[in-house]
Amino acid sequence: MDYSQFLIMKQEIGLLIVFLLVFLYDTFASKKATGVLPAVTCCLFAIFTALGFIPCMGIENDAFEGMYQTSATVTAIKNILNVGMLIVMIQSIKWANSEFQAIRRGEFYELLLVTLFGMYLMISSRHFLLFVIGLETASLPLAAMVAFNKNRYESHEAAVKYILTACFSSAIFLFGLSLVYGLAGSLYYREIAMMVTGSGFGAMIIVALAFVIGGVGFKLSLVPFHLWTADVYQGAPTNVTSYLSVISKGAAAFAFLVILTQAFGTLYSKAWEWMLYGLIILTITVGNLFAIRQRNMKRFLAFSSISQAGYIMLGVIADNAMGTSALMYYILVYIFSNLAAFGVIGAIENNCDKGDMTDYNGLSKTNPRLAFTMMLAMFSLAGIPPFAGFFSKFFIFTSAINQGSTAIYVLVLIALINTIISLYYYLLVVKAMYINTDGECPVGTFKSACSERLAMWICVAGIIIIGLASPIYDYLLTIG
Numbered sequence: 001m002d003y004s005q006f007l008i009m010k011q012e013i014g015l016l017i018v019f020l021l022v023f024l025y026d027t028f029a030s031k032k033a034t035g036v037l038p039a040v041t042c043c044l045f046a047i048f049t050a051l052g053f054i055p056c057m058g059i060e061n062d063a064f065e066g067m068y069q070t071s072a073t074v075t076a077i078k079n080i081l082n083v084g085m086l087i088v089m090i091q092s093i094k095w096a097n098s099e100f101q102a103i104r105r106g107e108f109y110e111l112l113l114v115t116l117f118g119m120y121l122m123i124s125s126r127h128f129l130l131f132v133i134g135l136e137t138a139s140l141p142l143a144a145m146v147a148f149n150k151n152r153y154e155s156h157e158a159a160v161k162y163i164l165t166a167c168f169s170s171a172i173f174l175f176g177l178s179l180v181y182g183l184a185g186s187l188y189y190r191e192i193a194m195m196v197t198g199s200g201f202g203a204m205i206i207v208a209l210a211f212v213i214g215g216v217g218f219k220l221s222l223v224p225f226h227l228w229t230a231d232v233y234q235g236a237p238t239n240v241t242s243y244l245s246v247i248s249k250g251a252a253a254f255a256f257l258v259i260l261t262q263a264f265g266t267l268y269s270k271a272w273e274w275m276l277y278g279l280i281i282l283t284i285t286v287g288n289l290f291a292i293r294q295r296n297m298k299r300f301l302a303f304s305s306i307s308q309a310g311y312i313m314l315g316v317i318a319d320n321a322m323g324t325s326a327l328m329y330y331i332l333v334y335i336f337s338n339l340a341a342f343g344v345i346g347a348i349e350n351n352c353d354k355g356d357m358t359d360y361n362g363l364s365k366t367n368p369r370l371a372f373t374m375m376l377a378m379f380s381l382a383g384i385p386p387f388a389g390f391f392s393k394f395f396i397f398t399s400a401i402n403q404g405s406t407a408i409y410v411l412v413l414i415a416l417i418n419t420i421i422s423l424y425y426y427l428l429v430v431k432a433m434y435i436n437t438d439g440e441c442p443v444g445t446f447k448s449a450c451s452e453r454l455a456m457w458i459c460v461a462g463i464i465i466i467g468l469a470s471p472i473y474d475y476l477l478t479i480g
Contacts, residue, residue, distance in 0.1 A: 005063035008070060011052060011078050012120050018044050019113040026106030034106065038093040038451075041109045045089060049082040066188060067127035074124055077254045077328055084247050084335035085116055087458055091343050092239040093451035094350055100151060108148060111141040112243065119251035126262065128177050128187040131255065135173075135219075138251070139166045142244065146236040158235025165218060165228040173215025179208035180263075189263040196266045206271050209264055213275055216259070219252040221306045222313070223282040230294075233302035238349055241298055242342035245305045250331040253309070257316045257327060276317050277407065281414055283310030288421040292428075295357045297345050300425075301338070304381060307422060308334060311396055311415065317408070318399040326392075326399040333380065333392035336462030340377035343456045344370050347448045354443050362441035363433040370448070371433040373456045380463045382426040383419055388467035393419065 006013065022041050026034060052075065060071040089109065096105035114137065121134025143166065147159030181187055183205055184195035196205060217225040233241045260272055287307030294300040312334070315327030347370060348354050364371040380389030397412050448456075 008061045008063040009068065009124075010070075011075070012117060012124075014048050014051065015113060015117050015120065018048050019110060019117070022106070022109055022113065026110070035097065037106055038089070038096045038109065042086065042089045042093065045082075045086055045113075049079070049086050052079045052082055062126070064127075064130075066190070067130045068121075068124050069126045070124055073324065073328075077123055077250070077331070078120060080328060080332045080335065081116065081119065081247055081250055083332070084250065084339065085112065085243075087335070087339045087343075087455050088112070088239060088243050088247065090451050090455040090458075091242065091339070091346055094449040095237065095239055095346065098350070101148070104148070108145065111145050114141045115139075115145075115243075116247070119247070119255075122251055122255040123258070125255075126189045126258075128180070128189075128263075131259070132170075132174070132177070134255075136170065138248070139170070139219075142166075142240075142248065145240045145243075146232060148237050148240060152235070154235035155237070156235075158232045161228050162232045162236075165232075169215050169218030169225070172211055172218075176208045176211025176215060179204060179211065183208065189259070192263045193265060196264060205267065209267060209271055210275065212259065212264075213272065213279075216252060216256045217279065220249060220256065220309050220313075221283075222279050222309055223286045223306065226283070226286070226306050229306055230290075230299045230302040233305075234296055234298045238298065238342060238346040241301075242339055242346070245301065245342070246331075246335045246338050249305065249309060249312070250335065253312045253316070253327060253331065257324065260316060273317065276313055277411055280310045280313045280317065280411060283307065283313070284415055284418045288418050288425070291422070292425045297355055297357060297360075297429075300357065300429075301341060301345075304422070304426075305338065307418070308338075308381070310418075311393065314396045314400045314412070314415065317411070318403055320399065320402065322395075322402060323399040326395040330392040330396050333388040333462075333466055336459045336466065337377050337380035337389055340373055340456060340459035340463060341381070343452060343459060344374045344377070347452045347456075348443055350452075351446045351448070352443055357429060357432055359442040360429065360432040361436040362438075363443055365437055366441045366443055366445045370456075373460055374433060375430050376460055376463050378426040378429050380467075382423045384423070386467055388463050388465075391467050 021044055022037070025040060026037055029037070062069040089112065092108065095101060096108055101108070118134045118137030118139070121137065122131055125131040125134055143159055143163040146162050147155050149155035177187065180192060183202075184192045186192065186195075214225060221229045233244065236244065264272055284307050287303050287310060291300055291303035291307065294303060312327060312330055315323045315330060317323070318326070345355070348359070360374075363374070376387065380387040383389045383393040397415065400408055400412055
């Protein structure tokens, strides 16, 4: 074996170096010095994130007989995830240094880095064995992170639901892979694609594909595989919930795109196009309708994220370079928008432990900056111009319509109608903050921690600037 192949995995190696430095610092630093561990971790990861944008990182190459592959597109999606991860780390500093979490703050950041490493493998894999290794590397530490609030029953319950769902979804996925291997005799994406092309259209490969889609659908919270999402989002610590809603979802979406296009691309019009049509319509509609009923903010954003997963899948259904670019752009915008909302929720929870929508009544009077940040996040998630969310939806719809079929026009029309529904429930939050100001305001005036303010400033800048910076989408289009 040529061990020099590992040098092709530049971003994975860089991430492992960051992990080892954090682990060694956490292990050997004095008790007083560990107080700055979150800040040190954020600085190290910020340097690593900046190095990811060096042009040499995007050179196309593969290793281990094609099991692992890197390219400009793969590097770009990893960089996007790095930006989101950095924001989550900054948001978590005050929570990690709190009285109940201080003893485990090193574990939290180390688990974050391990899950990201698994997602890197999922994105770069071109062989299902490597994909499963990455999938489990990302999933198992997340179960521990969901249960991080040891003093809360809801956190334990959420962790049990998450690990059981992860086990069931992995079993479904692996059963699908066993059928694929029985038919193709290989787990390489390219060889599976050759088998599908050569053997024609068979019923068994459709069954196998359905199980594969079902297994990955659990990770993406696609309806009807979404039932764990709201309970886990509500019970997990807010910083873990924000990570689950954006980083985990973004990595799974891109990996899903690669699997469908590179392994099962020949079956596009015969099978998985129609499977995804049904999943997208159900996901967007059910997510929106259930979001209207929610009053807990984390459950509210859980169903919002389910709906957003449906929109993200429009980039997959496009099955073209524009769809890939639109998917990456949508994930980038979604990271800033959703993390801005969770940043406000986390700041309020850390200071006064309030989490219901009614608790946000009159927030614009007591904490105008937090209310403004939440309003921008809601406007962007709803797709109101001129914020970034409008352009992300515009590009994702355009990429799908370019396919040109009648069915896709109907699908996009249904998605547009659902956008109007989502506008209603996103504006409920804005109404609570800016209109429901009569009477006592449940959340009193307080000052957020510097780290929380920094993370929210980054998110607000992203929501405003990215929507107006079309060169970002043009760049993604060139590498898609």
